[in-house]
Amino acid sequence: MNVGAYFVDRRPLTIPAFRRLWVASAVTAVGGSFSLIAVPTQLFTLAGSSAMVAVSAAVSLCTLIGSALWSGALADAMDRRRLLLAGNSGLGLAYLGLWLNALLGLDSVPLLLVLVAVHGVSFGTTLTAMGAAVPRVVPAEQLVAANSLSSLTRYSGAVVGPLLAGVLIPVIGLGALYLLDALALGIVLWAVAMLPELPPPAEAVRAAGTLRRLGDGFRYLAGHRVLVAVLAVDLAAMVFALPHALLPELAERTYGGPAGGGAQLGLLFAAYPAGVLLAGLLSGTFSRARRHGALMASAALAWGCCVLLLGLAADLRTALVALVAGGAVNFVLSTMRNAISQAYTDDALRGRIQGSLTVVLMGGPQLANVLHGFGGAVLGARAAIGIGGALTVLTVALLVRAVPELWRYR
Known part of the structure; x- marks a missing residue:
């Protein structure tokens, strides 16, 4: 038995373009997680309520939707490398404005919301x-491994980032x-900037020239039953059971x-992210797995159970165990989701489909x-989190x- 096959699958790192992106993400993963903590914490401190965190999320959501659809059409009509440069430059401007x-x-809440909007536009374009x-x-057969490597570096930094932020906020x-x-x-x-030029296929350029083509991604997704199920499962896991907005309230008022x-x-x-990191260290197990659909659905069910445990946790230790376990199963969920959706995608529509995704x-x-x-503002943080976990388990089981076909998908 080759024990090493169960650990990190490093095959995509032999590709120079992917390797440069991966190394850069490893360096920036720590810094990239700071604003995810700083913005909701600053808003909660200024407003004294998680409702303002919700308003910020709504602003980010609206700007991200418009940006993703527009940039998806642009990605099928122009060099994708140039579009990546534009999106990342916008993120840099947003961070400088927040600073x-x-x-x-x-201490202006309206100005913070404007900068959140700029961040949403740039983030949607970049993603x-x-x-x-x-x-x-990256070749199609290595997409799962590439997604696993990206998640591993991103969440490795996200483990260090929040710990550093918790120490640095009172100091600097x-x-x-x-x-x-x-x-x-x-x-x-x-x-x-070091990437090669990534022009879209000629047929994509011809098809992406008008605004009426922005809906092509959604029409393509709607015609594929497995893809619809994949997105529905992922949405249930995220919308009902992702508790990040309540963590500042949970930390202060419960723990x-x-x-x-x-x-x-x-x-x-x-x-x-610590749980994601632990699962990522065994990514070879998942990158070579065949039953992607069953793995994704099972991970979504397990995630709902972890969030339900978080809602029931009266002490910090139990809450941390629930979040670590949840991160581990969510690594499997997101890796399988990305692999299934990317394997289905025609490159001529890739930008618009990715915008829809x-x-x-x-x-x-x-x-x-x-x-x-x-x-959280109405029911309290723990009750809102627990209800979300239970709804996730129920919804995924029904899906x-x-x-x-999702469970049988290979």
Whole structure:
């Protein structure tokens, strides 16, 4: 038995273009996680309610939807490398704006929301362009391995990032975290600039010339029953059971953390990516698996159970165990989801389909923040989280029964 086959599948790293992106992501993963903590923490501190975190998520969701659809059409009509540069440059400007807002002591919630909107536009563009670009540089049979490697580095940094943020916030303040994000993004811009040109196929250029083609991605997805089931399962897992918007409230009001963030908040934000990291170290097991549909559905059910346990947890230790286990099963869920969706995609429509997927897959967490933010304000953080976990288990079970092709998908 080759024991090494169960560990990290490194085959995509032999491809120079992917390797540069991967190395850059390893460097920037820590910095890239700072703003994810700083923005909701700053809003909760200024407004005193998770409802403002929900408003911020709604702003991000609306801007991301428009940006993903528009950039999806652009990715089928122009060099995808140039589109990646534009999206990452916009992210850098958003981080610099957040830093200046904090540095000048403006404490302006409306200005924060404007900068969140700029971030949403840039983030939607970056994700869509990256999703369309990676399958051009990685062979189809290595897409699961490439997604696993990307998740591993991203969440490795996300373990260190929240822990550092919890320590750094009381010492250097939130503003410095935004500046570190902007500086780290420079590494990504270098890696993208070093990519070869990635022009779309000629037939994609002819098909993507008008705004009426923006809906092609959704029409393509709607015609594939397994893809619809994949997205529905993923949406159920995200919308009902992704509790990030409530972690600042949970840290302060349930586990006794200080106002404005501290060790408890850092541990809660780090626990989920720690679970992803642990699963990622065994990514060879999943990258060579055949039953992608069954693995994805099972992971979604397990994720709902983990979130239900988080809602029931009265102490920080139990909450951290639930989040670590949830991160591990969510690694399997997201890896299988990406592999199935990318394997189905025609390259001539890849940009528009990726734009549609970005709306669904990244819009889901933002919608989760909206629902959890308002739900936490009305019901309390633990009750809102527990109900979300139970709804996930029920919804995924019904979807598997309604679309048995998903369970049988190989």
